[in-house]
Amino acid sequence: xRALVIDDSRTMRIVxxxxxxxxxxxxxxAADGRQALDxxxxxxxxxxxxxxxxxxxxxxxxxxxxxxVRQQSQxxxxxxxxxxxxxxxxxxxxxxxxxAHEYLIKPFTPEALADKLELLGLHPTGAVA
Amino acid sequence: xxxxxxxxxxxSDLVRKEAAIxxxxxxxxxxxxxxxxxxxxxxxxGVDEYVATVRASAGPAERAAVVEALTTNETSWFRDREPxxxxxxxxxxxxxxxxxxxxxxxxxxxxxxxxxxxxxxAMLMADHVLPRGWTVEILATDISTEMLERTKAGRYSQLxxxxxxxxxxxxxxxxxxxxxxxxxxxxxxxxKVQRLNLAGPFPPLPTFDxxxxxxxxxxxxxxxxxxxxxxxxxxxxxxxxxxLGGAETTLGxxxxxxxxxxxxxxxxxxxxxxxxxxxSLTPATPxxxxxxxx
Numbered sequence: 001x002r003a004l005v006i007d008d009s010r011t012m013r014i015v016x017x018x019x020x021x022x023x024x025x026x027x028x029x030a031a032d033g034r035q036a037l038d039x040x041x042x043x044x045x046x047x048x049x050x051x052x053x054x055x056x057x058x059x060x061x062x063x064x065x066x067x068x069v070r071q072q073s074q075x076x077x078x079x080x081x082x083x084x085x086x087x088x089x090x091x092x093x094x095x096x097x098x099x100a101h102e103y104l105i106k107p108f109t110p111e112a113l114a115d116k117l118e119l120l121g122l123h124p125t126g127a128v129a
Numbered sequence: 130x131x132x133x134x135x136x137x138x139x140x141s142d143l144v145r146k147e148a149a150i151x152x153x154x155x156x157x158x159x160x161x162x163x164x165x166x167x168x169x170x171x172x173x174x175g176v177d178e179y180v181a182t183v184r185a186s187a188g189p190a191e192r193a194a195v196v197e198a199l200t201t202n203e204t205s206w207f208r209d210r211e212p213x214x215x216x217x218x219x220x221x222x223x224x225x226x227x228x229x230x231x232x233x234x235x236x237x238x239x240x241x242x243x244x245x246x247x248x249x250x251a252m253l254m255a256d257h258v259l260p261r262g263w264t265v266e267i268l269a270t271d272i273s274t275e276m277l278e279r280t281k282a283g284r285y286s287q288l289x290x291x292x293x294x295x296x297x298x299x300x301x302x303x304x305x306x307x308x309x310x311x312x313x314x315x316x317x318x319x320x321k322v323q324r325l326n327l328a329g330p331f332p333p334l335p336t337f338d339x340x341x342x343x344x345x346x347x348x349x350x351x352x353x354x355x356x357x358x359x360x361x362x363x364x365x366x367x368x369x370x371x372x373l374g375g376a377e378t379t380l381g382x383x384x385x386x387x388x389x390x391x392x393x394x395x396x397x398x399x400x401x402x403x404x405x406x407x408x409s410l411t412p413a414t415p416x417x418x419x420x421x422x423x
Contacts, residue, residue, distance in 0.1 A: 103296035
């Protein structure tokens with residue numbers, strides 16, 4: 001099962017990639033929403049199952065990315081989890097209304113990420129205990 | 130039960146050095162709740178004494194156990210999904226039949242810790258379509274008055290709401306107060322709190338249709354488990370349901386008093402009518418104290 005990590009912070013990409021790899025995902029990366037759309041397009045008929053999406057990024061922010069993905073039927077199976085420092089009630093409502101499935105607020109623990117994926121029924125094989 | 134400043138200072142230094150976790154003064158309740166199971170497992174009655182033992186031993190395994198207890202064992206919402214699926218898919222539909230005259234469902238969240246389980250149940254009950262005229266009461270009990278105050282307040286940190294609470298339920302049932310999240314008045318009105326030591330005689334309690342007694346029995350010896358199960362059965366409706374933790378069972382502990390029915394990946398324990406009662410199972414003296422460990 002593949003996951004796409006979208007974050008403009010290299011450190012956060014490393015953290016998320018490590019945690020997702022530990023949970024058994026093969027991980028792709030993108031540094032902004034535009035780049036993420038390109039990565040998705042390059043996966044053709046086999047898009048990732050999951051994308052973690054930062055909100056504030058240059059070029060294309062996370063909310064715009066979510067809206068763009070939801071307009072494309074070929075990516076309807078893609079589970080979108082916002083992973084961001086934006087923590088206001090109204091922002092979570094906006095992200096969910098735009099089509100995000102879940103919302104994780106930074107800072108978060110590896111267990112919190114695993115909990116969210118469990119809620120979403122994402123169980124990759126090959127997880128490291 | 131109050132943690133000494135020496136013990137708290139040692140633990141907070143340890144977790145800061147080992148895991149970069151900052152435990153500010155005021156978090157003594159957290160240290161107590163997390164370390165009490167370890168103390169109990171080591172045959173030590175108090176956390177202070179346990180911390181002194183860890184300190185004296187200077188063993189890496191003991192220190193690691195302390196660090197682990199304070200880092201990975203955070204309370205989460207919907208902890209283990211199966212009991213909550215069993216609640217909505219099996220238990221509630223059956224109670225709608227069996228409690229149709231009373232039109233009231235009474236639920237006990239035993240050893241409630243900081244209240245996540247009680248409010249998880251409240252969210253499910255609030256969102257579950259109950260027929261008109263039905264009411265739900267949830268009693269959350271714990272031995273720790275600090276935990277009960279936290280449950281009553283229903284206010285949680287960002288880290289706490291990150292743990293297993295679906296975002297749609299967060300925005301539906303909570304609002305933000307500063308950096309914290311406040312449970313809605315609707316849910317708070319469904320949850321009452323009461324201090325209760327599971328290992329001692331129970332105070333007067335309502336008759337429960339559903340009891341969540343999860344991840345608590347594992348910390349007791351078999352005779353205390355039997356005693357707790359016996360007293361729990363006496364405060365349950367004959368058609369009630371008992372849900373235990375994933376590593377807990379009535380099997381081999383109190384076989385003659387409980388029927389076990391699978392519900393998905395979870396087991397529902399139901400009190401047997403006319404169950405055998407052994408008076409020796411209800412000691413008046415608590416053997417150990419039971420804190421909420423979620």
